[in-house]
Amino acid sequence: xxxxxxxxxxxxxxxxxxxxxxxxxxxxxxxxxxxxxxxxxxxxxxxxxxxxxxxxxxxxxxxxxxxxxxxxxxxxxxxxxxxxxxxxxxxxxxxxxxxxxxxxxxxxxxxxxxxxxxxxxxxxxxxxxxxxxxxxxxxxxxxxxxxxxxxxxxxxxxxxxxxxxxxxxxxxxxxxxxxxxxxx
Amino acid sequence: xxxxxxxxxxxxxxxxxxxxxxxxxxxxxxxxxxxxxxxxxxxxxxxxxxxxxxxxxxxxxxxxxxxxxxxxxxxxxxxxxxxxxxxxxxxxxxxxxxxxxxxxxxxxxxxxxxxxxxxxxxxxxxxxxxxxxxxxxxxxxxxxxxxxxxxxxxxxxxxxxxxxxxxxxxxxxxxxxxxxxxxxxxxxxxxxxxxxxxxxxxxxxxxxxxxxxxxxxxxxxxxxxxxxxxxxxxxxxxxxxxxxxxxxxxxxxxxxxxxxxxxxxxxxxxxxxxxxxxxxxxxxxxxxxxxxxxxxxxxxxxxxxxxxxxxxxxxxxxxxxxxxxxxxxxxxxxxxxxx
Numbered sequence: 001x002x003x004x005x006x007x008x009x010x011x012x013x014x015x016x017x018x019x020x021x022x023x024x025x026x027x028x029x030x031x032x033x034x035x036x037x038x039x040x041x042x043x044x045x046x047x048x049x050x051x052x053x054x055x056x057x058x059x060x061x062x063x064x065x066x067x068x069x070x071x072x073x074x075x076x077x078x079x080x081x082x083x084x085x086x087x088x089x090x091x092x093x094x095x096x097x098x099x100x101x102x103x104x105x106x107x108x109x110x111x112x113x114x115x116x117x118x119x120x121x122x123x124x125x126x127x128x129x130x131x132x133x134x135x136x137x138x139x140x141x142x143x144x145x146x147x148x149x150x151x152x153x154x155x156x157x158x159x160x161x162x163x164x165x166x167x168x169x170x171x172x173x174x175x176x177x178x179x180x181x182x183x184x
Numbered sequence: 185x186x187x188x189x190x191x192x193x194x195x196x197x198x199x200x201x202x203x204x205x206x207x208x209x210x211x212x213x214x215x216x217x218x219x220x221x222x223x224x225x226x227x228x229x230x231x232x233x234x235x236x237x238x239x240x241x242x243x244x245x246x247x248x249x250x251x252x253x254x255x256x257x258x259x260x261x262x263x264x265x266x267x268x269x270x271x272x273x274x275x276x277x278x279x280x281x282x283x284x285x286x287x288x289x290x291x292x293x294x295x296x297x298x299x300x301x302x303x304x305x306x307x308x309x310x311x312x313x314x315x316x317x318x319x320x321x322x323x324x325x326x327x328x329x330x331x332x333x334x335x336x337x338x339x340x341x342x343x344x345x346x347x348x349x350x351x352x353x354x355x356x357x358x359x360x361x362x363x364x365x366x367x368x369x370x371x372x373x374x375x376x377x378x379x380x381x382x383x384x385x386x387x388x389x390x391x392x393x394x395x396x397x398x399x400x401x402x403x404x405x406x407x408x409x410x411x412x413x414x415x416x417x418x419x420x421x422x423x424x425x426x427x428x429x430x431x432x433x434x435x436x437x438x439x440x441x442x443x444x445x446x447x448x449x450x451x452x453x454x455x456x457x458x459x460x461x462x463x464x465x466x467x468x469x470x471x472x473x474x475x476x477x478x479x480x481x482x483x484x485x486x487x488x489x490x491x492x493x494x495x496x497x498x499x500x501x502x503x504x505x506x507x508x509x510x511x512x513x514x515x516x517x518x519x520x521x522x523x
Contacts, residue, residue: 009217016213025201038209042216047398049220051354054395066397069353110198128188129195135188145361145392148341155330157187
């Protein structure tokens with residue numbers, strides 16, 4: 001995080017113009033509603049203004065982190081079932097397919113396989129694959145170290161590959177025991 | 185960069201927003217500045233609007249509640265791992281021995297012991313503190329765990345985290361990744377061979393400091409019924425164990441609430457009293473366990489025998505007996521200084 005420059009209305013206007021669409025797209029990828037995505041983006045920028053002295057010059061990962069937390073609040077408020085964890089099975093991988101298999105599968109296969117992953121695996125893949133963050137930036141969003149994010153990406157890729165090669169099997173969701181952030 | 189380009193190549197075509205033209209914002213930056221000055225934190229604003237259409241896509245969000253568990257190297261009071269911890273020619277990386285190895289085979293129901301403990305708690309150091317921020321210093325193992333393709337060998341990452349957090353969720357988090365650890369010697373041998381060229385796991389990177397944006401933090405209830413709900417007691421001892429660990433990792437728990445938590449746990453069927461143990465930080469505590477046969481797992485909670493604070497939470501697989509996750513809460517309290 002670099003030292004913040006002058007954080008006046010002009011800075012905020014430029015930030016809003018440059019990054020608004022990115023935050024809306026972040027919402028669209030995780031929400032089922034365009035209006036809600038737009039409102040999420042507005043909320044993110046309200047927080048960005050309030051905390052403008054903390055916003056780094058490379059602001060997008062920070063803004064994604066705020067969006068993630070706002071969504072976490074919504075998710076938590078709707079949460080009813082317990083997240084009891086068959087931890088022992090959480091990280092077991094079945095046999096993997098050939099290294100190039102992911103390049104030849106169809107879109108529907110990838111979508112189905114992605115949906116079959118646990119939420120944390122999905123999020124690291126989305127941050128890298130869709131938001132096009134670097135691993136270090138994704139780590140900032142997730143509140144973990146770069147090395148941890150790299151391992152999560154590695155693991156998620158392997159699970160995705162495995163899920164794509166296993167589409168005929170009944171879908172399974174893999175609970176995960178992990179704390180990307182101590183309060184999330 | 186490990187796998188980033190391939191990930192984009194693979195996922196790009198299924199990006200739901202890839203070809204979406206985002207409509208111009210309906211309000212201006214100036215409007216948002218005005219809103220920032222006239223409303224409380226947005227998270228509360230959102231909850232005040234029940235008509236809002238915010239629908240989470242299936243599996244959309246990665247929010248994983250706090251890990252359970254504890255850490256570290258063992259002293260004389262804990263299991264001796266010297267014969268397996270540092271074989272010649274292998275880089276350091278502890279092979280873990282479950283705290284459960286200290287337990288006697290004879291155990292009784294935990295209920296009367298937990299209730300008795302709840303009735304004699306004394307103040308913790310933080311009970312007489314005040315401050316703007318809560319402070320938690322924890323070590324967690326198992327975030328993440330990487331497993332070989334055949335499912336036999338595991339390497340787990342441990343990190344040490346210090347979190348300062350104000351009531352609105354803002355604050356700072358400093359995380360230091362520790363050396364990888366292994367649930368058995370075979371896993372250690374395997375990963376020491378296999379990890380060459382993979383993601384970096386044998387180094388200890390510099391601490392990472394993350395400013396925490398606002399988060400809607402519900403206050404910790406003190407009422408037993410509400411605590412029982414928060415701890416998911418109705419879902420059994422496994423769920424309750426994990427939630428107790430989450431609560432202690434997130435809140436500063438006052439004495440009366442600590443006592444109520446123990447009483448809630450006393451009423452959850454399945455806990456066994458294990459008496460005195462030593463946690464991974466070398467602290468004496470009293471332990472309860474729950475055998476979760478459905479998941480072939482055991483949960484272990486270690487409490488301070490005087491204050492009732494949670495010191496540690498550990499989760500094992502039972503066959504073979506092997507650690508799945510642990511957390512030690514090394515310090516907690518109130519402070520006005522943001523670290």
